[in-house]
Amino acid sequence: MSSEPPAPTNLLTQPVQFLKGVGPARAERLHRLNITTACDLLFHFPRAYEDLTDVRPVAGLEEGKIQTVRGEVVEIDGRQLGNGQPVVTVVLSDGGKVCLEGVWFGRTHAARRFRYGQRVAFSGKPKWYRDRWQMTSPRVQYLDATTDDGGNSVVPVYPLTEDLRAEHLRPLLRRAVDCLGDLVPEILPDEVRVRRALPGVRSALEQVHFPANLAEARAGRRRFVYEEFLVLQIALAVRRRDLRDRRRAPVLPVTPQIDAHIRRLFPFALTEDQDRAVADVCDDLAGDRPMQRLLQADVGAGKTAVAVYALLVTVANRHQAALMAPTEVLARQHWDTLEGYLARSRVRRLLLTGGLTARERREALAALQAGEIDLVVGTQALVSEDVQFARLGLVVIDEQHKFGVNQRARIRRLGVDPHYLVMTATPIPRTVALTVFGDLDCSTIRQLPPGRQPVKTRWLTEKQRARLYPYLCEQLRQGRQAFLVCPLVEESEGLDVKAAEQTYAELSEGPLRGLRLGLLHGRMDEAAKAEVMERFRDRQLDLLVSTLVVEVGVDVPNATLMVVEHAERFGLSQLHQLRGRVSRGSVAGECYLFTGPTLTDETRERLRVFTRLSDGFDLAEEDARLRGAGEFFGTRQHGVGDLRFGDLIADRGLLEDARRDAFAVVAADAGLKRPEHALLRQAVLERYGRTLDLAEIG
Ligand code: ADP
Ligand code: MG
Numbered sequence: 001m002s003s004e005p006p007a008p009t010n011l012l013t014q015p016v017q018f019l020k021g022v023g024p025a026r027a028e029r030l031h032r033l034n035i036t037t038a039c040d041l042l043f044h045f046p047r048a049y050e051d052l053t054d055v056r057p058v059a060g061l062e063e064g065k066i067q068t069v070r071g072e073v074v075e076i077d078g079r080q081l082g083n084g085q086p087v088v089t090v091v092l093s094d095g096g097k098v099c100l101e102g103v104w105f106g107r108t109h110a111a112r113r114f115r116y117g118q119r120v121a122f123s124g125k126p127k128w129y130r131d132r133w134q135m136t137s138p139r140v141q142y143l144d145a146t147t148d149d150g151g152n153s154v155v156p157v158y159p160l161t162e163d164l165r166a167e168h169l170r171p172l173l174r175r176a177v178d179c180l181g182d183l184v185p186e187i188l189p190d191e192v193r194v195r196r197a198l199p200g201v202r203s204a205l206e207q208v209h210f211p212a213n214l215a216e217a218r219a220g221r222r223r224f225v226y227e228e229f230l231v232l233q234i235a236l237a238v239r240r241r242d243l244r245d246r247r248r249a250p251v252l253p254v255t256p257q258i259d260a261h262i263r264r265l266f267p268f269a270l271t272e273d274q275d276r277a278v279a280d281v282c283d284d285l286a287g288d289r290p291m292q293r294l295l296q297a298d299v300g301a302g303k304t305a306v307a308v309y310a311l312l313v314t315v316a317n318r319h320q321a322a323l324m325a326p327t328e329v330l331a332r333q334h335w336d337t338l339e340g341y342l343a344r345s346r347v348r349r350l351l352l353t354g355g356l357t358a359r360e361r362r363e364a365l366a367a368l369q370a371g372e373i374d375l376v377v378g379t380q381a382l383v384s385e386d387v388q389f390a391r392l393g394l395v396v397i398d399e400q401h402k403f404g405v406n407q408r409a410r411i412r413r414l415g416v417d418p419h420y421l422v423m424t425a426t427p428i429p430r431t432v433a434l435t436v437f438g439d440l441d442c443s444t445i446r447q448l449p450p451g452r453q454p455v456k457t458r459w460l461t462e463k464q465r466a467r468l469y470p471y472l473c474e475q476l477r478q479g480r481q482a483f484l485v486c487p488l489v490e491e492s493e494g495l496d497v498k499a500a501e502q503t504y505a506e507l508s509e510g511p512l513r514g515l516r517l518g519l520l521h522g523r524m525d526e527a528a529k530a531e532v533m534e535r536f537r538d539r540q541l542d543l544l545v546s547t548l549v550v551e552v553g554v555d556v557p558n559a560t561l562m563v564v565e566h567a568e569r570f571g572l573s574q575l576h577q578l579r580g581r582v583s584r585g586s587v588a589g590e591c592y593l594f595t596g597p598t599l600t601d602e603t604r605e606r607l608r609v610f611t612r613l614s615d616g617f618d619l620a621e622e623d624a625r626l627r628g629a630g631e632f633f634g635t636r637q638h639g640v641g642d643l644r645f646g647d648l649i650a651d652r653g654l655l656e657d658a659r660r661d662a663f664a665v666v667a668a669d670a671g672l673k674r675p676e677h678a679l680l681r682q683a684v685l686e687r688y689g690r691t692l693d694l695a696e697i698g
Contacts, residue, residue: 012039012183021172029164041176042184044169045208045224045645046156049217050139052123053154059096061126061133068123069100070143078111090114091132092122100126100133102140119143123155154211173209181205187679188227192661198223222654225646229655232643233662234672234680235688236438240292241670242694243439247417249290250393252317254282262312265341266305268449273297277306277443284419284441285313285394291419294437296427297445298616299580300452303423304334306445307396308341310421315347315374319393322418323377328353328526329533330398333555335377352378352387355526392418399424426573427616429624431652434659446617453588454614455579459567459607460592468563468592469511475561476515476542480587482561484545485578487569503565504545512543520546557585567593568603572623576616602626624649 016035017027035041055068075091088110090102102122104110114120120142124135139155158169181202188198199207199219207220263270270278277295284291297303307323314321323338325331335351342349350364350373367373371390376382395418422440424433433442460468476482484507486500504519518541520532536544537556544559562582567575575593582589593607606626613619648655665677672681688694 011180013037016041020175029161032161038176038180042180042205046158048157049214050155050157051214053213057096058094058098058100058133063127066123066125068121070121073114073116073118073120076111076114078108098132102138103134103136154214154217177205177209185679187683189676198226225651226654226658228643228646229658230662231683231687233659234666234684235692235694237663237666238694239692240439241666243292244289247290248288249417249419250319251288252285252314252393254313258313258316262309271447271449273445273447274302274306277445278309280443281310290417292440293421294440294442295421295423296442298427299577300583301445301448303445304337307423310394311375314394319391320389321375321394322382323396324382325379325398328379329529331377331379332530347374349375352376394419396421426577427620429621431648431655435648451586452583455583455589455591457591457611459611460594473512480561481559482543483559483581484543484563486547487566500545500547515542518544520544522547555584560587560589562591564593566596567607568595568599572606572610572619575610576619
């Protein structure tokens, strides 16, 4: 097709020093802000805006919000405080009885910027001080005597380096927008842009950098956020189409006999949510397109049962099924769970871990390749080159946040087209799911099994610690079991291990003497870890002291007490995972948090939220709101890359719109071959062509 867009004009990609007003020194400072080309400069967006449109007479000022006053300089004074610190005050009068005083501490040269009688505007938060209003380091605008239009604006606040000030950046941006704004390609198709009421690229740049008011600034930014989301969602839509519609997978229908047979293996009836998820999965498996499904569940809501159902449907249809866990301990645990369900079954199964000898491994692989194994459980190692399957029908990936979009791309290159079911360990907000798992269909299990009680969560002070230990002793003597989690020390795993070892030693000789304590940490080899877990599961240990390596998914129904040290160092989703460990049985779990001596307000808020909310999905939304979605769930590690403009939580409405539009575009024009999609296609390929394997449009 001759739909290739015109070559991007090299004026945009020219180095920033070719712009008028940028010499070598300034170019160097711009580089420090990652601005190397003219285009980078255009897209160096403000991180915030100061609204200076609230202009008042001095007499009308109020405390506590940013306001602007215009007036005449009637006094300039520089002096030293008692401690020798210089202070400059400039008094502004607007003709009223009261004056406004601007104060600069430690900055003698501030006085040099003013002349008596000069008309200026001060913006800032005023405070009443003695007999006048005062603003500390107000923002100053010099008013043009003839027009007097200053002091009535929205001022963008840019991420700046020390020696590049806003007053230098703004004229550069003015010139860049004027000269180059029209050259930036408009990648949004007209139809979409008009329907979503988005400004064209040139006016949006104008609005972002030189807004007349906050609404304009928002409208400009919104356009670029939408564009960013649209490009991402198109990439995901293309991938999803590619994964599902262009490939064939084995048809694995569920007969009533198969269904009854599988359900008999569970010692419980599935919950409604589980049944719904099973129905979704069965629909997919019965089709000839590979399932690409995400199974999201609250911690303890029972996603493993759904996975087991899918695995067994596959085996019943004489195909092989694989279950991949992110760690060996979790692989082993899945294995144990399966062993429990399959005790009297003839399903031929294999646990493939690093613990096998070379010979055992060779034999296991040969059996897989010969089709003598129906069901294999393992870690990522299952994806490695030398594992060949005879008739792979289904891969279940227990994601645990560790496999990303790009890893899934790799798995696909195994050369077979099985169905895929991806499970997340912990609930994530919907908009995050639409992004990092945006190429998958989604089933959600929110409901907990009947009789399950919410974990009682308490945040304790050090004083209360002394009372907790006797209580723990008493509970453990009565046959309950407990986890005590010491956090990861960020700088070093070594310190971590030491902290856990020390806690273990102190407790076994001190307050918990006479109880059977175990220790688990990251420096132990897999066999030693597995052995400790085994003993804990067999109730030969009362309490397990561990670092976060207590692989978050471990399932020991009799363990109902959880103590978390330095809870402030864990994220909310981690804490929720940990808490989920003690809500497996019918006895209500209890979770006790201790924190270190210094906590930020944000941390306090997070822990308070945690003690208040027990539903994982609610918690995930709160968490993302508190920390920002990017933090919460590293989009980069999932192959989606960092978002430059958009915020998955704050801009969720736009994300949903963009997703709908993206899927509609791809449904109508799968290869993005139409002329109106040419620039969009190019943008998608530039951004995601490499990471997401977008063969269809490549
Ligand atoms: P998670 O979603 O956290 O992985 P699991 O699948 O490990 O949850 O299930 C948690 C516990 O709940 C397991 O001990 C499992 O046996 C039990 N369970 C799962 N589904 C049900 C159900 N429908 N009724 C009763 N117990 C269930
Ligand atoms: Mg589980």
